[in-house]
Amino acid sequence: xxxxxxxxxxxxxxxxxxxxxxxxxxxxxxxxxxxxxxxxxxxxxxxxxxxxxxxxxxxxxx
Numbered sequence: 001x002x003x004x005x006x007x008x009x010x011x012x013x014x015x016x017x018x019x020x021x022x023x024x025x026x027x028x029x030x031x032x033x034x035x036x037x038x039x040x041x042x043x044x045x046x047x048x049x050x051x052x053x054x055x056x057x058x059x060x061x062x
Contacts, residue, residue: 001038001039001041001044001047001061001062002037002038002039002061002062003023003034003037003039003047003051003059003060003061003062004034004037004059004060004062005024005031005032005033005034005058005059005060006058006059006060007031007058009056009057009058010031010032010056010058011031011055011056011058012026012029012030012031012032013054013055013056014026014030014032015050015053015054015055016032016050016051016053016054016059017032019046019047019049019050019053020043020046020047020049020050022035022040022043022046023035023036023039023043023046023047023050024050032058032059047059047061048061
């Protein structure tokens with residue numbers, strides 16, 4: 001599984017960070033970014049939860 005954050009859509013709610021801090025972080029400006037594009041298998045479910053919970057639909061899973 002690969003994951004990215006659409007920078008144009010992210011508004012910095014931080015829901016993804018709450019769901020999976022092992023994969024997401026916030027920039028100094030408060031927007032989400034991915035720390036590892038190739039998601040380890042043990043975090044796949046949490047990343048899917050983050051995608052579904054993102055109010056801006058900024059998380060993209062491939």
